[in-house]
Amino acid sequence: xxxxxxxxxxxxxxxxxxxxxxxxxxxxxxxxxxxxxxxxxxxxxxxxxxxxxxxxxxxxxxxxxxxxxxxxxxxxxxxxxxxxxxxxxxxxxxxxxxxxxxxxxxxxxxxxxxxxxxxxxxxxxxxxxxxxxxxxxxxxxxxxxxxxxxxxxxxxxxxxxxxxxxxxxxxxxxxxxxxxxxxxxxxxxxxxxxxxxxxxxx
Amino acid sequence: xxxxxxxxxxxxxxxxxxxxxxxxxxxxxxxxxxxxxxxxxxxxxxxxxxxxxxxxxxxxxxxxxxxxxxxxxxxxxxxxxxxxxxxxxxxxxxxxxxxxxxxxxxxxxxxxxxxxxxxxxxxxxxxxxxxxxxxxxxxxxxxxxxxxxxxxxxxxxxxxxxxxxxxxxxxxxxxxxxxxxxxxxxxxxxxxxxxxxxxxxx
Numbered sequence: 001x002x003x004x005x006x007x008x009x010x011x012x013x014x015x016x017x018x019x020x021x022x023x024x025x026x027x028x029x030x031x032x033x034x035x036x037x038x039x040x041x042x043x044x045x046x047x048x049x050x051x052x053x054x055x056x057x058x059x060x061x062x063x064x065x066x067x068x069x070x071x072x073x074x075x076x077x078x079x080x081x082x083x084x085x086x087x088x089x090x091x092x093x094x095x096x097x098x099x100x101x102x103x104x105x106x107x108x109x110x111x112x113x114x115x116x117x118x119x120x121x122x123x124x125x126x127x128x129x130x131x132x133x134x135x136x137x138x139x140x141x142x143x144x145x146x147x148x149x150x151x152x153x154x155x156x157x158x159x160x161x162x163x164x165x166x167x168x169x170x171x172x173x174x175x176x177x178x179x180x181x182x183x184x185x186x187x188x189x190x191x192x193x194x195x196x197x198x199x200x201x202x
Numbered sequence: 203x204x205x206x207x208x209x210x211x212x213x214x215x216x217x218x219x220x221x222x223x224x225x226x227x228x229x230x231x232x233x234x235x236x237x238x239x240x241x242x243x244x245x246x247x248x249x250x251x252x253x254x255x256x257x258x259x260x261x262x263x264x265x266x267x268x269x270x271x272x273x274x275x276x277x278x279x280x281x282x283x284x285x286x287x288x289x290x291x292x293x294x295x296x297x298x299x300x301x302x303x304x305x306x307x308x309x310x311x312x313x314x315x316x317x318x319x320x321x322x323x324x325x326x327x328x329x330x331x332x333x334x335x336x337x338x339x340x341x342x343x344x345x346x347x348x349x350x351x352x353x354x355x356x357x358x359x360x361x362x363x364x365x366x367x368x369x370x371x372x373x374x375x376x377x378x379x380x381x382x383x384x385x386x387x388x389x390x391x392x393x394x395x396x397x398x399x400x401x402x403x404x
Contacts, residue, residue: 006251015224015384022217022357025249035251042254047227048235049208050254052244123383155224156361156386181325182217183397184358185387195385 001029002064002169005036005090007103008043008053009083011073015155016100017051020067020162026178030170036060038082046071057086066090070101070121070154077106078131084110091148098150098165100158107149108132116146121154122199139201140193153193160187203231204266204371207238207292209305210245210255211285213275217357218302219253222269222364228380232372238262240284248273259288268292272303272323272356279308280333286312293350300352300367302360309351310334318348323356324401342398344389355395362389 006021024031037043037053044050066087077083087110091097099107104120105128107113114134119141121128129137138144143152143161145168152161163186167175179186196202208223226233239245239255246252268289279285289312293299301309306322307330309315316336321343323330331339340346345354345363347370354363365388369377381388398404 013224014220014227018216018220021249021251022215025216025247025251028249033250045227047223047230049223049227049237050256052252052254054252122385154383154385156384159358180397180400181356182358183324183356185389185396187387194387195382198382 002031002095003062004031004033004065004067005060005063006033006067007069008035008037008051009073009077010044011046011071011076012043012069013071013101013155014045014047014049016069016071016103016158017067019156019159020098020100022182023159023162023166023178026181038080046073057082060086060090061093063090063094065096065098066094068099068103068106070099070103074102074105078109087112094148096148096150096165098161100152100161101154102128104128104151105131107151108135113149113151116149117144118146118149118151119144119153120151122195122201123154125199125201140191140196142187142190142193144190153195159184164188164190204233204297205264206233206235206267206269207262207265208235208269209271210237210239210253211275211279212246213248213273213278214245214271215273215303215357216247216249216251218271218273218305218360219269221358221361222300222302224384225361225364225368225380228383240282248275259284262288262292263295265292265296267298267300268296270299270301270305270308272301272305276304276307280311289314296350298350298352298367300363302354302363303356304330306330306353307333309353310337315351315353318351319346320348320351320353321346321355322353324397324403325356327401327403341403342393342395344392344395346392355397361386366390366392
């Protein structure tokens, strides 16, 4: 059983968070999900709806997987030392640190991606990739795995990355079964990325 | 500006709800989202994470679009008169009643789909389609529109349906822009449904 900390902050992007959690959430025998935030309680998404953080950062320990969504709120969180400190603390214990969309800028700013390959949102590429010059940013990639760091491109790409992550942990068959159950057309090639061209990045 | 009531109940499916809300939520000038439930406050999804209902059913009025997700909790909600009464009350004012996955069984049991074409989750087809014999259930369909009733197949199909709904209201260009921003590979053909065959329904 792996414990997942799914990180909330004001202005998080709904699908960045809940696409991956849907895929993990179908296997409650293997993954236990906890929503965490700087303070426990309601946290408003960028679109408005609020989710409930169960644990505050200071009460978090022993998580195996940390999932960091993006969203408009990342522009504030990039300078939130409590967020960056939490990511560093969680990284020391975690097997996997994963981000979706502009969630990668928080991992990058914390220094965790220094010297690593990573990707991020294509629509906000210039800003997101400027968050750290020490990261080897990959413009054309649905997702990138480099050691314990899994970073995906924008929003829906997080679903494909999560299925690949589940395949790495539990085998292809498991990921295929989940995609089929979710009636999701899984893009299982990490190099499939038509959106890089749409945004003029390749 | 259209007001959307997104319906929560214990055991709702995360992506059924948040896939569509991501697509609507990128246009805060055109769509205002409110999470609603039998009682205001925290509601646990089938996967565990809790979302916060802002309004109780009894305090809801004047919504233009009602979105009903599916999930394991539908097996209890199908006999919850407060839920069925809310759907009937909301339908009297709404322009569009939409469901994802087994959310269709709640619309069906309320009688709203009587004499209408509709679809639902393919993995739970036998149970879901038994919720009402007065509905013309379509086994092979990513989604079905019949008048004000939009019903989608399982989980991820709700995203495709929502983009089609946005295209119907605001034009194809708008829906395409949203799909591109979300880096989502939009299936825009309502007849595209490989999952009906996977589950032996066609």
